[in-house]
Amino acid sequence: MIKKYSVRINKKVHQVEADENMPLLWVLRDILGMEGTKYGCGVGSCGACTVHLNGNAVRSCQLPISSLTGMEITTIEGLSAKGDHPVQKAWLDVDVAQCGYCQSGQIMSAAALLKSTPNPTEEEIENFMTGNICRCGTYTRIKKAIQLAALKS
């Protein structure tokens, strides 16, 4: 059923009309025109659509719009004002990306990890990041970038 919702994204309140079951992913991409959050699988298995919900990394393809009232959502567009979040800077220092499609989701997961675990072990990084797939195979660089961001933040 189409309803009106008020969602708080990147510290700004948006009014949207959408089917109650429409996942946040498609609200972001098709209604709000925020395309940094990527569609990869739609079943919560690849992590390309990762955003922060009250500071925690979640898969936006699994979050119906009706469940988001009162929640604070952060997307890649809101992670930093100028692309200078320590994780984003580390990503450039390590030159992580190949095709780049999965990287918004990787960066959002990494930022959430460092918020809860500022100095993660290698194992903690691997386990936390396991939900984010990269077919180009940038995993070793992602780990290096997370370690670098931890050092610098």
Added chain:
Amino acid sequence: MKKTDSNYSRRSFLKVTSLSGGGMMLGISWFASAKPEDSLAELNIEPVWQEVTSFIKIASDNSIKIFSPNPEFGQNVMTSLPMLIAEELDVDWKQVEVEQGNYDPKAFPRQFTGGSQGIRMAWKQLRTVGSAARQMILTAASQAWNLPVTELTTANGMVTHAFSGKSETYGTFATAAAKLPVPKDIVLKGNQSFRLIGTPQKNVVAPKIAQGKPLFGMDYREAGMLIAMTERPPAFGMRLKSFDATAAKKMPGIVDIFPIQVFKDDHKFAGFDTRSFNEVIAVLGKSTWDVMNARKKIKAVWEVAPERKEMGVNNRETTVPSGLESTTKHYAQMLEMSKKPGVIERKDGDPEKAFADAKHVIERTYTAPFLAHNIMEPTNTFAHYVGDKVRFVAPIQIPDWIMPSIVARLGIPKENISIELVRMGGGFGRRAYGHYMIEAALISKQANAPVKLIYSREDDVSAGIYRPSYQLTYRAAFDENKKLIAFHAKGGGVPESPLHANRFPAGAIDNYLAESFVIPSNITIGAFRAPRSNFNAAAEQSFLDEISEYMSKDPIAFRLELLQRAKDNPVGKTNDYDASRYMGVLELVREKSGWGKLENAGKKRGVSAYFCHNSYAAQVIDLQVKGDQVTVELVTTALDCGVVVNPEGAKNMAEGAAIDGIGNALFGQLTLTDGKTDQRNFDTYRMIRHNEAPKKIDVHFVKNEIDPTGLGEPPFPPIFGAMANALYQATGKRFYQQPFQPQLKG
């Protein structure tokens, strides 16, 4: 400094244009009058180019823009191709802004992403563009200053007269340079003079990627655009019989639902016109979610498709069989075929006699399933059909290859078709098949609206254009001294053979036989990172490992011994590889991995080496196995791809190839039951994940002066073999069937 090949400069022609706001624009064109003997095949350039647009723009304020011609899917050509121009142009890399060129065959001679050819083909071509512009700026400066051009030098986008101390930016002379004729003799730097090529440079698009900017086709939108998806048969071998969309059309946000026919019945199929299903049901709506929901309400009736014939552009007819196929049956068919004589692809000496005389024969059969590309950005395209024109925004690897098919299907001239090239979220061969562009155009035409066609992940996995399922049976014959006297390879697949009959170890063994077979199928297959090689390397390098063990020889020493033979006294006239370069990567990986060193004695390690796409790669993997868990401690890669343009990007590519290869070797499989894929999304298709990636990857390049020979694919195939061989060391078990990881259970 050295001159370019005379052939090259004679047929090349650069054209210059003034920019309206001042400055110059330099494009490239090719003499239409090139003689037939000036074969352009080597450069892969079509012989007729009438007009030009730009590669380089230099503005009066000295800002420099370089266009990257080739479609980008993560191979980082948007950094490395402009580096070739910037090197010869003698500008500071930091002052260069790079932009993706759109599809324009008149401006850009080769817009092609595939076959590890990007840098190889552009090596002289793009440097010539940069050098010509630099020489014209020098001439303009010489005229403005009234000084001989020989007294002027360039560096970092400045022209300098050392004697008088005069120094000005390129921008100062750009407007005047634009009025000069393009030089006929273009001089290229010698490799020792490079200032930029060979230095590590970061991906120029990385800042936008890290901020999630809308770079991809999936991210494209414009006013009035509708979202389209297509519903297709649930299984290969089926087709649409009828459908009822009454309920689906009533769903919120749905605009229209109608069937489309991708290719006409009389279409003459070119090599890359593959599509899984020719008739699909298009669903159009206002949002992706609306369309996804409406798809579920379509009541479609599917039926088993009869056998059909497809006519190729070469007038060769292909028969696509009827039936609902299964992986278990494919494997049984391949095994049966492997026991019958195949088509002889190569024969040296008298292999039959050698096998009959042998004291011992080792025979092993290797099998692999289909693989899905699993490009992280699902297939998509924007199309807007207006009047008799169509405008695409398309993630496409080789626009030239789909253009004739678009023309044929839509019945409009190619001049009426424009393609904006967007960054691709992966390709690996999948986006060399542009049928989705035709689908999007047909939908836009019928809906009379701009349309973005999107495949769901399930569509991409279950209706893909897969790496074929393959099999290779090797036999090796030995005499009483355990000397290798004959070698036999029989390869086949569904529906193509993986065999490269003239590759190593052909040329190294006196008695050699290579045979092939094919099993017709209606499962659609196509190029997948290092086609055929990605399976051959796994099988052949595992087999060489096993026979070296039987002969009590070190696996690297054994390969080197064979290669030495191929180098000194090759068997046969046609051997595709350069034995010296092959040996070079093996020797480098031996050194860098500390192979055979006492301190590595306890390590569980495997080696592999392969040649494909003009380059050479060798890898050593160190790993541990606990239960069914594999931990790859270290991958040591040695590569010979000639001169490395951007070591940073090249290393990233080789690291990615190792991870991608390990993932596919351990987990990759697309299996079918009654024509339906058993995997449909990432919850069932097993991809390598962070915790399964190698702990460390070292990449080493053979240093030489060979013109670049390509990098995207060569480091991918051998990793499968290194994995199988290392797993054997860790478990005592040989791995003949991909994927390997399920066999570690129990």
